[in-house]
Amino acid sequence: MSLDSLGTEITAVVVAVLSAVALSAVWNRGRGWQRISLRTVTAVLCLLSAAASGLLAVNRQVEIYPTWSSLTGGSPDGDVAVPASAPVRHSPKGQILNLSVAGPASNLTMPVYVYLPPGYQDDGTVRYPVVEALHGYPGSPTGWLNRLHVAKVLDQEIKTGRMAPTIVLFPYQTPDPLLDTECTNLAGGPQTETFLTKDVPAVVRARFPVRTDAGWGLIGYSAGGYCAIDLAMRHPGQYTAGAAMSGYAEPGIAIGNGTEKTLYNDLWRLKHLPVPAVALYLAAARADGQPLRDTHALAQAAHAPLSVTTSYIDGGGHNVQTWQAMEAPAFDWLSTQLGRPVTSSTPAPADDQSRSPASLAIAPHI
Incomplete structure (x- = not known):
């Protein structure tokens, strides 16, 4: 799933909800430092997952980071699958x-x-x-x-x-x-x-x-x-x-x-x-x-x-x-x-390399 996809956003929301459920379930578990540790860990998880789901929702609207690669400083379209291929002539669709x-x-x-x-x-x-x-x-x-x-x-x-x-x-x-x-x-x-x-x-x-x-x-x-x-x-x-x-x-x-x-x-x-x-x-x-x-x-x-x-x-x-x-x-x-x-009535020579497709790749409609 891409970073700005609906699936990623839904996953983050599910994790946030489950974190809240977990916090409620462990609130009175254990004693002493064990209880404090459980409460601290689940509370932090709850806050982080809620923040993440909110940020992902905003990112999905404005697409600051469209891909995981762009988030980590890589190529902005690094997660897009682009099988090597040349443009298709006379394709019925764009x-x-x-x-x-x-x-x-x-x-x-x-x-x-x-x-x-x-x-x-x-x-x-x-x-x-x-x-x-x-x-x-x-x-x-x-x-x-x-x-x-x-x-x-x-x-x-x-x-x-x-x-x-x-x-x-x-x-x-x-x-x-x-x-x-x-x-x-x-x-x-x-x-x-x-x-x-x-x-x-x-x-x-x-x-x-x-x-x-x-x-x-x-x-x-x-x-x-x-x-x-x-x-x-x-x-x-x-x-x-x-x-x-x-x-x-x-x-x-x-x-x-x-x-x-x-x-x-x-x-x-x-x-x-x-x-x-x-x-x-x-x-x-x-x-x-x-x-x-x-x-x-x-x-x-x-x-x-x-x-x-x-x-x-x-x-x-x-x-x-x-x-x-x-x-x-x-x-x-x-x-x-x-x-x-x-x-033009005069086509280009068959071996014309001026528009080489070597660096092109067909990308899916993402």
Whole structure:
């Protein structure tokens, strides 16, 4: 069982209940130091198991540590079974692959999950649009895979034609699950922005048949929503559009050099810097205070050549259920901005090794 699974949480609750029963059963057993020892041991066990079950319940919601390996400082996806295999051409369903990106620009090495759409082919005749999907904090890409069931949503939207076949990337945003980078380059810390905007695109372009024009976009929820807005505005040459679900206008952390109040503050950028020619989709729940206020503020401050589309959900809040309701419309909107795959009548040579699958592995939908 993975660390953030329902089975692990239920096991912890059962142990906590049994510990409480044991404490009651031994309370009056023995005499003297024997009684004190029994009471002490079972009381400590009861407290530890109750605390563990509570922490596991919280972790299951926010996925600070999605795997046992990440808890002990190992690879964040180290517990995911990934039998070695290449992508399947013309698969009737989307495929989730696991790709390790060693970034020379950022000096970061982190895993990236890759969704390949139904019917995927890599013979050089088709080049796909790409979306980078960014998670919230605390969290990991497994929030998209497990909580938002993104593979199923993408399959459905592509099947119905509401979304074009698209390659979707799910990168980690920090090598430390307890360090919030908000997809920025921290002064003296991880260069996450560089990893996401330079290293990941470079590796994906080298290994998959993707578009090299304006067919790249971003999407994110919560802190990932801020990331989608900010990275689209900061890198208009790389991204055409960004979709934010419950996103923010500023990072809410200290970058280390004061730029969280200027260059990384999107309202400040709209007021003081040239406006980028990108499109933004801002979705917020009417009961979600800060994202709602920031959505209104960004929409009011925006002007050409930046375009902003807003979407609101009555009630809701800052939670998985709200993002599930926003998810499909946000991907559909992105697809209208990015367009469809482009085709070529000349296939790549049969021995073309430019997109070698050697470092790829098919990962189960966890």
